[in-house]
Amino acid sequence: MDLNNNKKSSYQVTFKGKTREFPAGVTFGEIAGIYQKEYEHQIALAVRNGKIMELFKKVDRDCTVEFLTLSDDTGAKTYNRTATLILMKAISEVVGADKVEKIKMEFSIGNGYYCSKAGDFEVTDELIEKIKAKMQEYVDKDLLIIKKSMPIDEADELFESQKMYDKVKLFKYRGSSTVNVYNLDGYYDYYYGYMLPSTGYVKYFDLKKYEDGFMLVLPYRETPETVDEFKPLPKLFKSMEIASDWGLKLGIDTVADLNDQIRMGKFNELVLVQEALQERRISEIASDIVSRGGIKFVMIAGPSSSGKTTFSHRLSVQLRTHGLVPHPIPVDDYFVDREKTPRQPNGDYDFECLEAIDVEKFNTDMCDLLAGKRVELPTFNFVTGRREFKGNFKQLGPDDVLVIEGIHGLNDKMSYALPAESKYKIYISALTTLNIDEHNRIPTTDGRLLRRLVRDARTRGATAKRTIQMWPSVRKGETENIFPFQESADALFNSALIYELAVLKQYAEPLLYNIRPDEPEYFEAVRLLKFLSYFLGVSTEDLPMNSIVREFVGGSCFKV
Numbered sequence: 001m002d003l004n005n006n007k008k009s010s011y012q013v014t015f016k017g018k019t020r021e022f023p024a025g026v027t028f029g030e031i032a033g034i035y036q037k038e039y040e041h042q043i044a045l046a047v048r049n050g051k052i053m054e055l056f057k058k059v060d061r062d063c064t065v066e067f068l069t070l071s072d073d074t075g076a077k078t079y080n081r082t083a084t085l086i087l088m089k090a091i092s093e094v095v096g097a098d099k100v101e102k103i104k105m106e107f108s109i110g111n112g113y114y115c116s117k118a119g120d121f122e123v124t125d126e127l128i129e130k131i132k133a134k135m136q137e138y139v140d141k142d143l144l145i146i147k148k149s150m151p152i153d154e155a156d157e158l159f160e161s162q163k164m165y166d167k168v169k170l171f172k173y174r175g176s177s178t179v180n181v182y183n184l185d186g187y188y189d190y191y192y193g194y195m196l197p198s199t200g201y202v203k204y205f206d207l208k209k210y211e212d213g214f215m216l217v218l219p220y221r222e223t224p225e226t227v228d229e230f231k232p233l234p235k236l237f238k239s240m241e242i243a244s245d246w247g248l249k250l251g252i253d254t255v256a257d258l259n260d261q262i263r264m265g266k267f268n269e270l271v272l273v274q275e276a277l278q279e280r281r282i283s284e285i286a287s288d289i290v291s292r293g294g295i296k297f298v299m300i301a302g303p304s305s306s307g308k309t310t311f312s313h314r315l316s317v318q319l320r321t322h323g324l325v326p327h328p329i330p331v332d333d334y335f336v337d338r339e340k341t342p343r344q345p346n347g348d349y350d351f352e353c354l355e356a357i358d359v360e361k362f363n364t365d366m367c368d369l370l371a372g373k374r375v376e377l378p379t380f381n382f383v384t385g386r387r388e389f390k391g392n393f394k395q396l397g398p399d400d401v402l403v404i405e406g407i408h409g410l411n412d413k414m415s416y417a418l419p420a421e422s423k424y425k426i427y428i429s430a431l432t433t434l435n436i437d438e439h440n441r442i443p444t445t446d447g448r449l450l451r452r453l454v455r456d457a458r459t460r461g462a463t464a465k466r467t468i469q470m471w472p473s474v475r476k477g478e479t480e481n482i483f484p485f486q487e488s489a490d491a492l493f494n495s496a497l498i499y500e501l502a503v504l505k506q507y508a509e510p511l512l513y514n515i516r517p518d519e520p521e522y523f524e525a526v527r528l529l530k531f532l533s534y535f536l537g538v539s540t541e542d543l544p545m546n547s548i549v550r551e552f553v554g555g556s557c558f559k560v
């Protein structure tokens with residue numbers, strides 16, 4: 001590197017093979033303005049020589065540059081983060097900093113982000129309108145967002161004065177002597193990730209009163225210039241709320257709280273209590289199934305890496321305690337032969353669409369079983385891509401029940417011929433409610449992605465690069481085939497374990513470090529590594545063998 005670079009009066013910036021000279025002091029945002037016409041959506045971040053840069057950063061060397069927009073995953077996260085900063089400042093000003101004890105970004109429901117509150121004020125429709133108007137005022141003024149590197153002790157004093165105690169606790173576990181703090185017109189906050197350069201970028205948002213708090217409604221990544229109407233999902237919300245309450249009862253609301261438990265040698269006790277809470281929930285579901293009478297098909301569905309297989313085994317154990325005889329039936333065994341599998345627009349097989357399943361054969365077999373007939377069930381050979389019959393005969397007795405696990409389990413088109421009263425539908429997902437701090441939530445998809453990274457490497461020999469590469473396609477399949485049916489479930493089960501990220505950390509980190517800077521998946525790897533750096537790692541030695549996390553790290557007593 002040219003050590004005299006910082007003394008140059010201009011720099012050469014190359015964009016799409018063409019080089020242009022810019023004066024010293026130019027920001028990436030100013031350069032983005034010139035090239036904005038090359039992009040369909042608003043530019044959110046610059047990529048300088050393969051490294052992401054916030055737009056308020058100044059060019060300090062000759063470089064190649066490209067840009068990320070609000071339709072890119074990283075850009076969308078940056079938009080949401082900036083909207084959160086604007087919201088927090090607006091609340092502080094409208095309500096009054098002295099009345100606000102804590103505003104916590106809890107979890108997402110569709111395109112909404114639920115915020116809970118603590119303090120001497122009531123959330124009313126009138127208050128929401130005032131906060132929303134204040135946010136719009138900031139957007140119209142296009143206020144600058146200023147990033148400053150601050151010594152930890154100085155940051156501690158700052159956030160103590162603003163009653164942001166979660167951040168003070170978090171900084172105890174930061175390996176650096178400094179932290180980056182964002183200043184929005186005198187309001188200071190700390191965020192994990194990048195920020196937009198000014199409030200004027202956040203043009204699309206809504207704010208609604210919801211339950212005891214409020215919902216910040218933001219655009220979906222695919223349509224960054226549109227805010228869709230928020231659609232409540234009461235069953236999902238209730239499940240998330242219960243998980244948050246569990247965390248509070250365990251004394252763990254944030255990553256720092258979890259780290260404190262690990263530091264004080266209380267990790268094993270935490271594991272036992274968390275596992276007991278999950279087992280109690282599984283027992284409740286089993287009791288509900290039995291109480292309904294006549295249930296012959298327990299249909300389990302959920303997004304990737306939710307722990308469906310372990311859950312189905314543990315549910316089966318609980319059903320046995322009631323005198324039932326459960327039989328697992330993987331829907332995957334009803335895949336059509338490979339050459340009949342539909343393809344995606346890019347030519348890849350689409351294993352997640354309903355048409356990839358022989359729905360007619362599935363319904364014929366299930367109806368025959370329900371009628372008391374003896375049926376030979378298929379097994380799908382994933383190596384040859386063909387269905388095989390190996391003498392797996394089933395005949396249902398009065399106490400037999402089929403536990404059916406598959407992506408389409410909640411879709412009635414999958415089981416169209418079965419009487420509704422014979423089915424019990426369960427939606428399972430890893431709904432993370434642990435926060436980094438009060439304003440930095442952990443997306444549930446991050447927990448599932450890390451689970452899948454670890455499992456794919458262990459069971460399939462897949463690299464982290466390949467898993468990250470496939471993730472958008474997996475998410476698309478979930479959005480189309482699972483999420484629309486989650487509210488139709490008879491029961492929801494949250495498979496997230498409040499301690500699991502501390503366990504997954506030491507398995508995921510080496511895999512992520514294998515992704516090179518010149519690979520497209522590098523940005524996501526860096527983000528996940530930064531995220532994992534907040535956690536203290538723990539051993540899996542004392543984890544129960546029937547724990548859902550064992551499905552991913554290994555050592556399960558079940559065949560998973």
